[in-house]
Amino acid sequence: xxxxxTSYAPTLGKLLKSLNSQPLEASIESLVYLLKRRQVKGxxxxxxxxxxxxxxxxxxxxxxxxxLLAKVSNTxxxxxxxxxxxxxxxxxxxxxxxxxxxxxxxxxxxxxMADSVSDxxxxxxxxxxPSRPGPTPLRAATLxxxxxxxNLLCVSxxxxxxxxxxxxxxxxxxxxxxxxxxxxxxxxxxxxxDEISQADxxxxxxxxxxIHPGDYVLAYLPxxxxxxxxxxxxxxxxxxxxxxxGDRQEPGEVPHAALxxxxxxxxxxxxxxxxxxxxxxxxxxxxxxxxxxxxxxxxGVSTESGCSIAARAAREYSKPVIVLxxxxxxxxxxxxxxxxxxxxxxxxxxxxxxxxxxxxALEVENIVAEYLPPQYVDVYVTNL
Amino acid sequence: xxxxxxGAPAGAPAPQERGKQQAKPAxxxxxxxxxxxxxxxxxxxxxxxxxxAKAEKAAxxxxxxxxxEAPPAAAAADAKGGKGGKGGKQEGGQSGSQQHGKSVPGxxxxxxxxxxxxxxxxxxxxxxxxxxxxxxxMAKRIQTSQAHKDVHPAVLAVGQQMATFALKDSIARLExxxxxxxxxxxxxxxxxxxxxxxxxxxxxLNPQIEYLTECRPMSFPMGNAIRFLKSQVNKFDIDTxxxxxxxxxxxxxxxxxxxxxxxxxxxxxxxxxxxxxxDGVVLTYGRHRLVEKTILRAKADGKNFAVSIIDxxxxxxxxxxxxxxxxxxxxxxxxxxxxxxxxxxxxxSNVLLGTEAIFANGSLLAPAGTADVAMAASAxxxxxxxxxxxxxxDRERVSVDSLTYNEIDPERCSVESFRLMFDNTHSKxxxxxxTEFESGTDFAPAQAILTLLRKREDxxxx
Numbered sequence: 001x002x003x004x005x006t007s008y009a010p011t012l013g014k015l016l017k018s019l020n021s022q023p024l025e026a027s028i029e030s031l032v033y034l035l036k037r038r039q040v041k042g043x044x045x046x047x048x049x050x051x052x053x054x055x056x057x058x059x060x061x062x063x064x065x066x067x068l069l070a071k072v073s074n075t076x077x078x079x080x081x082x083x084x085x086x087x088x089x090x091x092x093x094x095x096x097x098x099x100x101x102x103x104x105x106x107x108x109x110x111x112x113m114a115d116s117v118s119d120x121x122x123x124x125x126x127x128x129x130p131s132r133p134g135p136t137p138l139r140a141a142t143l144x145x146x147x148x149x150x151n152l153l154c155v156s157x158x159x160x161x162x163x164x165x166x167x168x169x170x171x172x173x174x175x176x177x178x179x180x181x182x183x184x185x186x187x188x189x190x191x192x193x194d195e196i197s198q199a200d201x202x203x204x205x206x207x208x209x210x211i212h213p214g215d216y217v218l219a220y221l222p223x224x225x226x227x228x229x230x231x232x233x234x235x236x237x238x239x240x241x242x243x244x245x246g247d248r249q250e251p252g253e254v255p256h257a258a259l260x261x262x263x264x265x266x267x268x269x270x271x272x273x274x275x276x277x278x279x280x281x282x283x284x285x286x287x288x289x290x291x292x293x294x295x296x297x298x299x300g301v302s303t304e305s306g307c308s309i310a311a312r313a314a315r316e317y318s319k320p321v322i323v324l325x326x327x328x329x330x331x332x333x334x335x336x337x338x339x340x341x342x343x344x345x346x347x348x349x350x351x352x353x354x355x356x357x358x359x360x361a362l363e364v365e366n367i368v369a370e371y372l373p374p375q376y377v378d379v380y381v382t383n384l
Numbered sequence: 385x386x387x388x389x390x391g392a393p394a395g396a397p398a399p400q401e402r403g404k405q406q407a408k409p410a411x412x413x414x415x416x417x418x419x420x421x422x423x424x425x426x427x428x429x430x431x432x433x434x435x436x437a438k439a440e441k442a443a444x445x446x447x448x449x450x451x452x453e454a455p456p457a458a459a460a461a462d463a464k465g466g467k468g469g470k471g472g473k474q475e476g477g478q479s480g481s482q483q484h485g486k487s488v489p490g491x492x493x494x495x496x497x498x499x500x501x502x503x504x505x506x507x508x509x510x511x512x513x514x515x516x517x518x519x520x521x522m523a524k525r526i527q528t529s530q531a532h533k534d535v536h537p538a539v540l541a542v543g544q545q546m547a548t549f550a551l552k553d554s555i556a557r558l559e560x561x562x563x564x565x566x567x568x569x570x571x572x573x574x575x576x577x578x579x580x581x582x583x584x585x586x587x588x589l590n591p592q593i594e595y596l597t598e599c600r601p602m603s604f605p606m607g608n609a610i611r612f613l614k615s616q617v618n619k620f621d622i623d624t625x626x627x628x629x630x631x632x633x634x635x636x637x638x639x640x641x642x643x644x645x646x647x648x649x650x651x652x653x654x655x656x657x658x659x660x661x662x663d664g665v666v667l668t669y670g671r672h673r674l675v676e677k678t679i680l681r682a683k684a685d686g687k688n689f690a691v692s693i694i695d696x697x698x699x700x701x702x703x704x705x706x707x708x709x710x711x712x713x714x715x716x717x718x719x720x721x722x723x724x725x726x727x728x729x730x731x732x733s734n735v736l737l738g739t740e741a742i743f744a745n746g747s748l749l750a751p752a753g754t755a756d757v758a759m760a761a762s763a764x765x766x767x768x769x770x771x772x773x774x775x776x777x778d779r780e781r782v783s784v785d786s787l788t789y790n791e792i793d794p795e796r797c798s799v800e801s802f803r804l805m806f807d808n809t810h811s812k813x814x815x816x817x818x819t820e821f822e823s824g825t826d827f828a829p830a831q832a833i834l835t836l837l838r839k840r841e842d843x844x845x846x
Contacts (some may be wrong), residue, residue: 180679213416216516240516246721247697254800273512273803274796276696276752280786284516305723309756316759316810317785342727350720351703362706362718367727 014042016051024059028052028075031083038345042223042293045198046328049079049092054189057096057182065104065181083370085343087294087302087331092192095328099188100181102144107177107205143209148316163362177256192328193384202383207233209321215286217238218278221246221312223291225324227259229381230289242281278310284315290372292325296335299374300323305342306366311376320378325328325381335371341368400728514796520804523547523600534591543599548795553673554603554740554776559645561596561606562637565613567634568592573626580629581620587841589614601791604749605775609640648820650775653677656771656818657735660689664733665691665717667766669757671701676708676784679736681699683712690715692728696753698796698803699723722753725760734767737809741789742772745782746811749789752804755805758813767815774821783808 012034019027031052034040040048056075062068077091083089203225211217211233219226219241230241241263245255254260260270273281288310294302301323303309311321347366351359442716509524525547528540535543540566547552551560572588574580593610598600602610616636620629656678660666666689668675691714695702719728729735737758739751744807748754750771761768783789786808796803 024429085499138477240514246723260800269514269799269804270800274698274793274801275752275803276698277756277807279755279759279809280752280790282786283785304719308726309722309760312759312763313756344726347720351718360710362703362716364711364718365724365727367724370723371728 002107012044012048016048019055023380024055027055028078032078032082035079035086035089038083042291043196043200043225043326045083045086046088046092046326047193049076049089050096050193050196052190053093053096054186054193057066057100057185057189058240063178065100067366068181068185069097069100072100085302086150087296087333087334088221088329089327091294091366092196094332096189099192100185102189103181103184103188107181129253129279131268133341143231165295174258196326199328199383200225202326204228204232204380206381208236210287210289210379211239212286213237213239216242218242218244218281218285218310218314220244220278220288220290220307221304222289223304225326226291227256227262229324230259230268231262231266234263234268235338240269240271242271242273242285244275244278244310246276246304259293274328276309278313279316282313282319285319287312287315288314288321290321290323292323292329293369294329294331295325295380296331296333297322298313298334299377300335300381301372301374303370303372305370308370308372308376311372315376319329321376322381323372323377324381327384342367342371393574405572462592465751466708482806493788495846497747509797510792513792514799514802517787517792517802517804518786520790520792521601522797523549523794525599526595526598531595532591534588535595536564536571536592538564539592539595541689543596544598547599553643554605554775555673557600557603557774558609559641562609562641563682565589566634566637569630569637572630579620579624579627581617581622581624583613589617596751604778605773608775608778612640613637623643624820644775644820645775648775649674649677651820652771652773652818653681655820656769657685657687659734659736659767659769659818662687662689663689665690665692665731667694667728667732667735667757668705669694669702669735669737670696670699670755671705671753672751672771674773676705676740678771679709679714681711683714686730690717692717692719692732693759694719694722694725694750695752699751715763722756725757726764729761729764729766732761732764732766734769735761737768737770737814739770739772739776740806741776741778742770743783743789744779745784746814747783748772748809748811748814749806750809752786752807755786755807755809755813758764762813762815770814770817772817772819774819777819784810 015027015030015034022030027207031040034048035045053075054070056071057068060068074094076089076097080086080089080093129155135213191308207229209231215237217230217239219230222230222243224228233239243256243260252264255272260272263270275281290301290307290311292301297300314321345366347364350364350366351362353359385624387803510518511521513520513522522582522827523546524545528544531540531543542551542557542560544584545560546557550559569584572580572584574583589610593602596606616633617629620632652674656674660679660682668679668691682689683787687747691705691706691708691709693702693716695718697720702718706718707766709716717728719725735757739748739750739754743749748758750770751791759766781789786804786806789806791805793803793805
């Protein structure tokens, strides 16, 4: 057990590097565990999913478009279920599936395949991930990842239906086309990855339109997107940034120190607010910048916990709330009731186990993600 | 607390301190003297007392002189002197302001390493405050040796406790201040050719108030109480014998503490406890004395309910409250920060909030974060009830945002970590205010505060 553990370091960077050397199933499995442990967060998720789907397309065996779609959909389903609150996973999977269908229909049109339409019509355009049964995943008996103790805690997935069984008959020439399709799809996924990685820069391009000289900007738990936005604005404008975060910092430590340094270097003042409630500072603030985890069809935003406090306070003083979100974070779905619920996280950090009395006394609830209703948002800045 | 006798405070001037007594070196240094003083004074005859007071004064003068000589450079124009509290500082006629001017250099905090080893070793803590908040006052520690020479030792101790936040709650500060003022009155001797009603306030009381204000901006109830006290002094006829006047002032303070603090707490908690529904969930923010009393009272009345505590991660008073409530057998849900607010509000049946003060326009001054809780609660259609003694009401000043009347946390006053201690809750988010005075309805809307205050200005007390 021990030797294998030492080689296994669960970080996303390691995983992405080892993608080519590892068997596909092992990579998927390890990404599932990273997601389940919430070790992949924020903007990394979209990138990781795109990488993984690229591997699925490139490595797995498939003879038809249907098989490929089933494989992608199945992998996507597993990944999405491992982090149900991350809508971005579904988005990227949908993008890839849409891409495959586009490419396939182009090919078939070229081949004058008469029956191609039936295939497309059977696949919902906005698949709701959990409801789609896929074929049973290839589950080798001994996978490298399955040694993790995390497996003991997992409910084994019960994937009932053996397959969609909707495969259309292929003409003789089709298998040759599959090869071309594969490389086209791979190109397409790489484009998506490019888009994801460039989104932050493109969003930051709008920074100097939104932020004016002399502004006081409140950044609540700045995500990398927000950080880049502020830094870009700092290159052109003189303003002041209030940085706020929900959790306690000790008097010595500076939250977001790297960002502060960068901004200060550009001549922008930063003030870290050691406060949970933000109403007190709102009269001073000109605008609030929030990074989205996902944006729903109704405009509601999935955010870090506490953002709705900031947004509500801004609304009270009629200050604009700016949400930054790449287009790949836009979900076609409206938020379900599950979404407007909250994601609860580790509560052990808040009460010391040495404090036995408190451990007995408290039912601690630590909310890590929440839903911000659309009426609190004034501006969405995207990369389009 | 309710049954505690407030008449004879023997040792420390603040029997009410529930705060942790740690880390206040300067105060600790001073307290023994105070205690000894108090004990001694009660036994001495008036003549002995007089001699003692004189000796004390001489000693203090010498001390002040010493300090004055030490940092001569510190004589920079004193903005503090003019600023003062709200309590009509400038009444001190000619000689008063002269005295005042003379002592200025001594009261400046010395820049040299004379400060006790407290957390901040910076030259001037105010210099690190960001420009946009530079108008907000902040508590600061003044070495006892640098206080005004006329400051009474008991007041010195209270000032230190307030500056170190050992006395934190506005009512705790009020009570400690009043008890210290009793000592001041006890040891007061009217100089020849003067009358208590003319001499006491400008020459004795005002320096004490100034010192306290410098240690930490005065709390609202303190301002109110001092106004009452001064008007009481002014009521004396110029010929009133000194002993009689002192006796009546001491009695006034005793009654004041009894009625406005001790009884008020009992009445408010009793009335508020009636609002807690059977099988309901009460949500509260942080830890406030009145809220705690109310919840415990409701439990003692045999009600069955749960409490949801939203804590301020920088204060963590809520955790202590949770432990206390758990011991009383109450089920407690706890959220370590405001992030969990909406989730907790979904099951809450009402919200109880403690306040520091209520302004004439009905808005609350309360610990930072209260406004966010009240706003979210009223958005979720949950009743928001503020608990407040009438002494906390300010009938002259209004506040519409949190930057008008606030304080900076002296521990967090730089750009790396900045914190305002209070915020301002608009009255539209408050369903009701419970005070000790409206015994008929018990549920005064925040807008009715002015009416309440007019009633409160009953000649029986003020």
